[in-house]
Amino acid sequence: MQPFEFIVSIFENFLDPKKRVFIGYLFAALIIAFFWLIFYKKFTLNHAIRKLFDQKVFLSKSSKADFSVFFINRIFTLFVSPLLLTQLVVATSIFNLLLLVDWADWSFGLVLSKPTIVAAFTFAVFMLDDFTKYIVHRWMHRWPALWALHKVHHSAEHLTPITIYRTHPLEGIVFSLRSAVSQGLVIAIFFYFFGNSVDLLTVIGVNILVFSFNVAGSNLRHSHIGIQYWGWLEYVLISPAQHQLHHSIAEEHYDKNFGATLALWDWLFGSLHHSVDTDILVLGIKDKDVSDHQSLYGLYIVPLIQFGAGIMKMVNGVKNKMFIAVKYTGNWRKFP
Numbered sequence: 001m002q003p004f005e006f007i008v009s010i011f012e013n014f015l016d017p018k019k020r021v022f023i024g025y026l027f028a029a030l031i032i033a034f035f036w037l038i039f040y041k042k043f044t045l046n047h048a049i050r051k052l053f054d055q056k057v058f059l060s061k062s063s064k065a066d067f068s069v070f071f072i073n074r075i076f077t078l079f080v081s082p083l084l085l086t087q088l089v090v091a092t093s094i095f096n097l098l099l100l101v102d103w104a105d106w107s108f109g110l111v112l113s114k115p116t117i118v119a120a121f122t123f124a125v126f127m128l129d130d131f132t133k134y135i136v137h138r139w140m141h142r143w144p145a146l147w148a149l150h151k152v153h154h155s156a157e158h159l160t161p162i163t164i165y166r167t168h169p170l171e172g173i174v175f176s177l178r179s180a181v182s183q184g185l186v187i188a189i190f191f192y193f194f195g196n197s198v199d200l201l202t203v204i205g206v207n208i209l210v211f212s213f214n215v216a217g218s219n220l221r222h223s224h225i226g227i228q229y230w231g232w233l234e235y236v237l238i239s240p241a242q243h244q245l246h247h248s249i250a251e252e253h254y255d256k257n258f259g260a261t262l263a264l265w266d267w268l269f270g271s272l273h274h275s276v277d278t279d280i281l282v283l284g285i286k287d288k289d290v291s292d293h294q295s296l297y298g299l300y301i302v303p304l305i306q307f308g309a310g311i312m313k314m315v316n317g318v319k320n321k322m323f324i325a326v327k328y329t330g331n332w333r334k335f336p
Contacts, residue, residue: 010074017204017211020218021161029161029219036227057224062157062284065294069152070165072296073172080169084176090184091191098192114197117190122201124186126209126261132182134265136175137258145310146174148303154247155293157284161219168303213261226278234274238263241275247283 013019014026030052037048057063112120140150149168156163167175190198203211220227221243229239238259246257256273259266266272285293292298 006078009078010071013074017206020164020214022214025214026161026219028215029217029223032217033220033223033225033227036225052225054224057158058160060158061294062155063160063162065299066156066160066162066166068296069167069299070162072300073165073167073169076169077172080173081176084173085180087180087184087187090180091187094185094188095192098188112194112197114199117194117197118199118201121186121190121194121198122207122209124190125183125200126207128182128186129179130259130261131265132178133175133260134258134262134269136178137260138255138269138271140171141255141258143310143314145307145314146171148306148310149174151285151287152299152303154285155287155299156247157293159222159224159244159247159283161222163222164219166299168300170304170307218261224278226275226281228275231274234263235267235272236262236264238266239275241278242273244278244281244283245273245276248281249284249286250282253281 013021014023016022017024033052034048037043037051038045041048043051137150140146149171152168152171153163153166156166187198201208206214217227217240220240221238223240223244226241226244227239228234228241229237233239234242238257238261242257242263245253253273256271257263257266258271263272287293
């Protein structure tokens with residue numbers, strides 16, 4: 001790869017409509033935030049502009065760390081991506097497994113039109129992708145080994161659209177595998193039952209539901225603009241203020257609002273918290289093991305050490321349970 005191509009590849013997310021930080025989505029978020037401040041918060045024009053481009057946010061130590069992590073992770077991704085499991089591999093594997101099963105007894109005689117199949121496929125991809133994001137995100141908070149990685153993201157003390165890339169590379173791999181499995185599963189099932197009729201309803205190459213979410217201001221979830229939705233809507237969609245609350249250090253906000261796009265999962269599984277005035281929130285994490293959450297050592301090395309310790313603790317816990325199980329079944333022996 002030539003030096004110029006390498007530099008372009010680092011910044012390509014800003015030019016790719018499939019990425020949340022596509023320049024068009026960022027501009028849409030800026031417009032939404034501007035009108036929110038002017039018409040809802042009753043800011044003056046100058047006040048609104050100063051708020052949007054608040055130097056205390058964008059030039060903070062936390063935001064500078066975001067930018068550093070973004071660059072480092074992009075370089076890491078360029079080398080690792082070709083080695084990761086892809087949705088095509090998953091889809092092909094599952095499709096071949098489906099061919100081994102006699103589905104004749106499961107046939108309901110349904111004949112669906114192509115528009116119906118396309119709409120159903122688009123909806124299924126979106127819903128399973130969003131649900132698995134919720135599940136894996138909740139695991140990230142529940143399991144110490146995964147939290148050691150995920151707290152890199154939560155260590156941000158100010159939120160900007162780039163904060164979405166403030167993740168440990170190992171967490172990035174976990175979510176990449178999640179995406180490959182969830183999307184590959186839907187692709188395999190639909191292609192098995194509907195063949196060449198399967199297609200994705202898109203706008204500029206992006207799932208129309210994802211496109212709508214991004215145009216509607218998805219980048220504001222990682223921002224200092226705390227837009228709140230109507231109470232009833234926050235049962236369905238995660239508002240920017242709800243996700244900002246998820247980053248709060250207040251104990252009453254722990255383990256709340258795991259949803260990526262939909263608040264529906266939080267509502268169903270008891271982790272929903274309606275938005276509050278974000279100006280009162282303090283963001284970040286409480287962790288006495290790290291003196292500087294904004295240093296590269298604190299963002300990359302310490303999480304690896306704690307991740308390893310968490311894995312060892314899990315392994316020892318499993319061995320202890322096996323030891324006890326063997327003891328009480330009469331087969332006494334010590335596990336290595």
